[in-house]
Amino acid sequence: MVETLSALTPNETFDVVVVGAGGAGMSAALFAAIDGARVLLVESTEYVGGTTAYSAGTTWIPGSLHAGDVNRDDTVENAEAFLQRAVGERSSRAMRRAFLAAGPKAVAHIEANSEVKYRARPFHPDYLSEVEGSTLRGRALESLPFDGRKLGKNFALIRPPIPEFTVVGGMMVDRDDVGHLLNMTRSLASFGHAVKLLARHACDRISWPRGTRLVMGNALIGRLLHSLFARDVTVLVSTKLEQLHESANGIDAITLSQNGERRRIAVKGGVILASGGFNRHRERRGAMLPGVDPSWCPGAPGHAGSTQDLALGAGARYGEGALSNAFWAPVSVRKRSDGTTAVFPHFLMDRGKPGMVVVNQEGRRFLNENTSYHLFGIAMQEANRKTPSVPAYLVTDAEGLRKYGLGMVRPGGKGLAPFIADGYLTEGRTLDELAAKLGIDAAGLADSVARINRYAETGVDPDFKRGTTDYQRANGDATSTGPNPCIGPIGRAPFYAVRLYPGDIGAATGLVADENARILARDDQPIGGLYACGNDMQSVMGGVYPGPGITLGPGLAFAYLAGRHAAARASSAVRAHAAKTATTA
Template sequence: MVETLNNLGQNATFDVVVIGAGGAGMSAALVAAIDGARVLLVESTEYVGGTTAFSAGTTWIPASMHAPGVNRDDTSANAEGFLDRAVGERSSATMRRAFLDAGPKAVAHIEANSDVKYRARPFHPDYLSEIEGSTLRGRALEPLPFDGRKLGRAFSLIRPPIPEFTVLGGMMVDRDDVGHLLDMTKLFASFRHAAKLLARHARDRMSAPRGTRLVMGNALIGRLLYSLLQRGVTVLTNTKVDALHRGANGIEAVTLSHVNERRRVNVNGGVILASGGFNRHPARRAEMLPGADPSWCPGAPGHTGSAQDLALAVGARFGEGALSNAFWAPVSVRKRADGTTAVFPHFIMDRGKPGMMTVDKTGRRFLNENTSYHLFGIAMQKANETTPSVPAYLVTDSEGLRKYGLGMVRPGGKGLAPFLADGYLVEGKTLDELAAKLGIDKTGLADSVARMNRYAQTGIDEDFQRGTTDYQNANGDANWHGPNKCLGPIGQAPFYAVRLYPGDIGAATGLVTDAHARVLDRDDRPIGGLYACGNDMQSVMGGVYPGPGITLGPGLAFGYLAARHAVTRGRTSHVAPTDARDETLAHAK
């Protein structure tokens, strides 16, 4: 039930309190509710969903009950070996094993007891597909589409998707829908699919501000919210956590605030932190992500790190040793008509397609455009240390723009005027003119295009080996007629470009926990009754991005572990003290 803080009354008591209503927090709350606990879910913003609501909703869980339907050969042992090789000493092997053990159990438990339903993508390669133990299918789960009308008035609680990822004023589309929409004039099956989508959306817009057919991350959040409300979980939005109260046995209460209201809430089992990480924490962002402008972050606004501050005040600590403190994607940025900033992550739709390339200030390529978005973002920052590469420039010609679009510019090559007018899209009748408008070296750009055109003919990228792994080829164009599905010529004027920046899409560095998701202090002792999951927790991936959904997968698994441990703890008649000192009140700074 959706409540207000005032309605809780003074000194309300819950078995489990979850801080943060993104995918990890909502999953933890649902597991606790399934296990019979009285659960309070607290969200600091007006919406539930966090960055999960913006995402594809892909959840990386090896050896789940869905995997055999698309890949009978994969096992947890294969996945463990893959992670050992991909991540190595950047994270704890014990924590990775806990994730691999809990993930399939979490999927089965939630699906058997709620409206949350997944399916395995038929083809969705691990990003580091060149590493032994990787797979092309089976580990990437996606939520089934959800009818938002089931939520009634609560539908308005779901964070809407990024507007630029929708069509026709709020109609969500997933990977399969995009293909059908592009082929609707070519194939009858695609026409029929597209017609159903359009008819449904037309009906929706008669009574709702956006489409109620939810897919990807919005579908996952919709299913979680529906299941939580069915289970009687109390949900508070626009509510902040001001304090953790610590007694002899650990965290025993929290203080919450909403506008001028404050309430102390007692906790029997535990507090689970799932507030999204530090990405919008001003001081910690400057320390951990130097040079990354906050305006480049496409994440949800609630990731302020304030809940982590409370944990640090009672003895928690941040992890160390990750490849990067954040996960990254190249993004392009544009001011919307209402004055807000649109940040568009360039995941798969353009940069790796034939006839596309990325260059720096000298007009030269400096990376493999088909690498994962995480490695792309890291490469931009690394290159920028010696040659101006932030922004970088994603370049194509008129044919590339028509076929694949360019960031917020959709395929088709039409409706370019507003993008050109505000400078988001830059056009040049010649390559020299494009270079001049971008302020980059024209000789370097001309040479890079000439090299790319030669590579398109031979199928071999002599500079960065583009199109040499299964993952890279999956993000090329399967229908491309050239020898390499990722390489195509750039030659049909006019020419176009958008500016790219490294955007942090989630925190990799977080609070250190054990295999039960219990937050550990500086002496590696669990802080009783305090748990962390999602991006509040140190990533088991060690800042590496080995496959699709490697934030949501561990978020689900450790949310499951945290919830089950907290529920059991709350039912235990006596809990061994973790600290003999008097009650400590940790206030937010």
């Protein structure tokens, strides 16, 4: 149930309080409630869902009950060996083992006791597919679609997806839907699928502000919210955690504020921090992500780091040794008509396709366009230390734009005028004209395009080895007639480009915790009653991005551990109080 802070009585008591209503926080609240705890879920923004609601909702859990549907040969032991090779000493091996052990249990437990339902993607390779122990399928789970109408008026609580990721006025589509929509004039099955989607959406718009058929991250959040209400979890939005109160037994109370109202809440079992990390913290962002403008961040606005400040004040500390303090994706940026900023992550729809090339200020390639979005973002920043590479420029020709689109410009090659007028899309009749408009070196761009055209003929990229791994080739174009599905010629005028920036999509550095998600003090002892999961916790991936969903997967696993441990701690406190009362009597 959704409440206001003023509706709670002074010194009201909950067994478990979760701060942050993204995917990890909502899961932690649900796990605690399933175990019988009285739970309060606190969210600082007006929506639940956090960045999970913006995302594809992919959850990386090796060895789940769904893995055998698409890959019977994979094992948790294979996954552990893969992570040891990919991540190594950048994170605690014990924490990775805790994640791998808890992940399958978390999936089974949440599916058996709630509306949350997953399925395995039939083909979704690990990003570091060249590393021994990787798989092409079975570890990446996604939520089943969800009918938002089941939430009634509470549907409005879910953070809407990024508008540029929807079509025809707010209709959500997943990767399967996109394929059908692009193929609807060539396939009867795709035509039927598309007609059903559009008819459903047309009906939705009669009564709802956007489509109620939820997919990807929105579907996961919808299922979590529906399940939380079924378990009578109290939800507070637009509410800030102001203070943690500590006694000899650890954190036993908090102070919350909402619209000028303040309440002290007693907590029996524990407080679970799942507020999304430090990314929008004013001071810490500058120190941990130097040179990265906040306007390039495509994440939801709630991860301001204020809850981490409170935990640090209680003795917590940040982890060390990660490859990067954040996870990354190349993004393009555009001002919307309402004055807000659209930040579009370039995950897979354009940059890895044939007929695309990425260059720096000198017009030169400096990376493999088909590398994972995380490594792409890191490569941009590293290259920029030597040669101006932020922004970088994603360049294609008329054919590439027509087939794949370019960022916020949809495939088809039509409706370009607004994008050109506001400068998001740059057009040139020749490569020289495009270079002049972008302010980059024309000779360098011409040489880069000439090289990629030669590589398109041979299928071999000697400069950056584009299209040499299963992951890279999966993000190319399987229908391409060339020898390499990732490389194609650029030559049909006019030519186009968008500017790319490194956008932080989530925190990798967070608070140090143990195998039960208990936050550790500087002496490595747990701070009683204080837990972390999601991006508030130091990533078990050590700033490496080995596969799809490696933030939501550990988020779910440690939400399971934190929620159940805090619920058990609350039960122990109740039993201890009852025993003490009986003895006194």
